Amino acid sequence: MRRHIPEWWEAGIRFTCLPNCGRCCDEPDGLVYLTKDDARRIAASMNKDVEIWLEEDARKTHDGRFVLKSTPDKGTCIYIEEDKSCKIHSVKPAQCSAFPFWGEKVRDDPSWRKTIEICPGLVHPDAILIDGETIRAHIESDAIAEQGFRNW
Numbered sequence: 001m002r003r004h005i006p007e008w009w010e011a012g013i014r015f016t017c018l019p020n021c022g023r024c025c026d027e028p029d030g031l032v033y034l035t036k037d038d039a040r041r042i043a044a045s046m047n048k049d050v051e052i053w054l055e056e057d058a059r060k061t062h063d064g065r066f067v068l069k070s071t072p073d074k075g076t077c078i079y080i081e082e083d084k085s086c087k088i089h090s091v092k093p094a095q096c097s098a099f100p101f102w103g104e105k106v107r108d109d110p111s112w113r114k115t116i117e118i119c120p121g122l123v124h125p126d127a128i129l130i131d132g133e134t135i136r137a138h139i140e141s142d143a144i145a146e147q148g149f150r151n152w
Contacts, residue, residue, distance in 0.1 A: 009106050010132035016121045022084025023118050024099045028075040032068040033148040034058060038093040039066065045091045051152060065148030068093065095145035101130075101138035103146075 024030075043053035057078060058066045069078050079087040086092060095102070100122060105115040116122050 007106070007132070009101075009135050012129040012131045013101075013135060014122065014127035015100065015119075015130050016124050016127045018121050018124060020084045021120060022080050022086070023120065025077040025080040025086065025096070026074075026084065027118065029070070030075075030077070031061065032077065032093050032095050033145045034066045034068065035094055035145050036149050036152075038095075038145070039149075039152070041091045042088055042093070045088065054152060060150070061148075064150040066150070067148070093145065094141045098138040098142040098145070101135045102142040103139050106135070106139065 039050050039054060039058070042057075043050040046053060048056075054066060057069055059069050061067055070076060071078055077086075079092075081087060086096075099105075100115050100119045105111055121127060
């Protein structure tokens, strides 16, 4: 019988999403993979058919998965406002909601240290302890989002 070896983050991590921070959305050349639920939810919030929304605000990666378009000038999220707030915060993609608890961010110490550098909510005095179960759910949600979809 194999014994469970706990992940370093299972005891919890202190974090708070800071109002109008936007540091995670303002990273050039980032990809936000979309799930079909994301596409439905965001399109509905804009009173658009999903196909039209995908054509206007999404693109396909080299392997055919849908991602949010980036701004042509800076390569950042098309939904980030000048004040760093999110235009679609209440319906944002699952991958956005999971940040900073993405599998690629928590997999090892160097990756986590880079995440701390861009995310002030991880070192903020008002950060609250996010329990390991919640972190695991975010990691799983990110993994599902990363699988994405290729056809509507």
